[in-house]
Amino acid sequence: MPNSISSGARRWRSSRPRRIAHPTMAIAADQRLCLFGRTGSGKTTLAKRLLSSFRGRWLCLDPKWDFQLTTREGPVPIVEAYNPKLSQQILRVVPDEGELARYDEAIEQIWRDGESLLYIDEITLINPSRVALRPSLGKAVRTGRSRGLAVWSGSQRPKDIPSAVFTETEHFCVFQLQFKADREKVASFTGDNIASALKAIRRHDFVYYNVLDDSAFIARQGR
Ligand SMILES: Nc1ncnc2c1ncn2[C@@H]1O[C@H](COP(=O)(O)OP(=O)(O)O)[C@@H](O)[C@H]1O
Ligand SMILES: [Mg+2]
16 A cells, blocks of 8 residues: 555665575565666566566566576476466567557456466556556556456666556565666655665665565675
């Protein structure tokens, strides 16, 4: 809930980067996550790590044609259309005029199927509007939880993302952001402490913010 973000005591465990092998984040299967950061900051790398350890079904929308992952079961299939038979898949749609309709179709299908995680590697490419979510995505973000569908969003431009995505998110991982406007947008949802931490973090560090208990820390992914 947006109110709980700005109210209550804010626990700030560390203002200096801490090196930890694995981010100590407990993200339940039905909870939402945002991964923000400038190009090259490490969003996709973190998403791969988190998805690798996720036991359930997931679909990655990959509008940048950038996402590939090999797990213990082998390479995750890259598909041109959502395949309900696959438990893990990466959807790559050829960029053309029908691109967004094909993403809509996949989002609608995964919403109907439920019990899954939907990770969108650059949400502004799937949802070009800054204010409104396209109907398929709005439905997934707002009502997915009741169907066991959790939406994870990645972006380099949080300023360009409709607020509904922020208000429906429990977990934020925020890497270096290129523009002040993006840092301010994130801080408007996560609080001023996060804003100052964002200015201080190094490349590949990220600020983790948990909406549910209003806690935050700076994390560094071990490599
Ligand atoms: N924790 C890290 N330490 C060192 N290099 C990293 C780390 N995370 C990512 N990288 C490297 O930085 C580059 C960009 O990472 P990537 O995850 O693709 O960023 P993004 O998705 O934010 O554009 C890649 O070459 C990746 O290997
Ligand atoms: Mg990326």
